[in-house]
Amino acid sequence: MGKGGEGSGDGKEENMAAWLVSVNTLKIQPYQLPPLGPRDVRVRMKAVGICGSDVHYLKRMSLAHFVVKEPMVIGHECAGVIEEVGSEVKSLAVGDRVALEPGISCSRCKYCKGGRYNLCPEMKFFATPPVHGSLANQLVHPAELCFKLPDNVSLEEGAMCEPLSVGVHACRRAGVGPETNVLIMGAGPIGLVTMFAARAFCAQKIVILDVDDYRLSVAKSLGADDIVKVSASMEDVDEEIIQIQKAMGADIDVTIDCAGFSKTMSTALNATCAGGKVCLVGMGHHDLTVPLTPAAARYCHLQSLPLPAYHLVFVQNRIRY
Secondary structure (H helix, E strand, O other): OOOOOOOOOOOOOOOEEEEEEEOOEEEEEEOOOOOOOOOEEEEEEEEEEOOHHHHHHHHHOEEOOEEOOOOEEOOOEEEEEEEEEOOOOOOOOOOOEEEEOOEEOOOOOHHHHOOOHHHOOOOEEOOOOOOOOOOEOEEEEEHHHEEEOOOOOOHHHHHOHHHHHHHHHHHHHHOOOOOOEEEEEOOOHHHHHHHHHHHHOOOOEEEEEEOOHHHHHHHHHOOOOEEEEOOOOHHHHHHHHHHHHHHHOOOOOEEEEOOOOHHHHHHHHHHOOOOOEEEEEOOOOOOOOOOHHHHHHOOOEEEEEOOOOOOOEEEOOEEEO
16 A cells, blocks of 8 residues: 555655465565555565454455455565655655654544544555455655654564554553553453553553463563463363452453454453453454443443454443444
């Protein structure tokens, strides 16, 4: 994407990209760039992360209701170096190192004007069918969606700004602060960046769960106050909640589910204190079952942050989209 694949190239260089053409099949093929617009920049890509969504598309050609129906360039976590700027671009210059915002919104609808551009109905998000992604030699992208990196931030770290923003958004939505005890379900990449974000938000205590010993050891080494190994069996929920609450040693004010399974959501809703908040990050399992009764009985606030655009809020025994 940004705007790649929509027009002819500039003839200077044949731009190549990683195209997802079928299940488990990527091909390096030409990817034409459009002419540079007056408010655009051309970026030489230097670092592109591989997200779970990319893996879903690779293995299944779909993610939730998004289906890859024709070849698509993958990748959305990215950073690079500006090689050309449009005639009206004043904030960036050739040679600047930038992280790219992977979502282009309309900037006109009520959501954009209200500061919730992620909900824009016209959102075009890298590597979300039918929009192409960023795993290419070069991209043309709006200058206003390219953010200059400080000298002490590497391009690889710049590419990780996008997943880090997920953790930041989750902590903001859940109201994490200095008095908050936070439980994080899942010690994968998103669980870890959410842990970093919660620490930056001055969370009082952070406990993280996972089924994998190695992931838990990494989480502990990176700053989790405590870790709890859990199973994948729903039958173990009650016993594990006792372990989790013991590890926290206080009320669990906020639980952030970065795994998205029926069991993790059940654990979250039952472990979080009355009046607390539960936040589901990402799409979650396709057939996720959410036990609302524990939340209703204890006045829990349930938020879902599916990517890229939608959210579900459960509060005061009402569900609204």
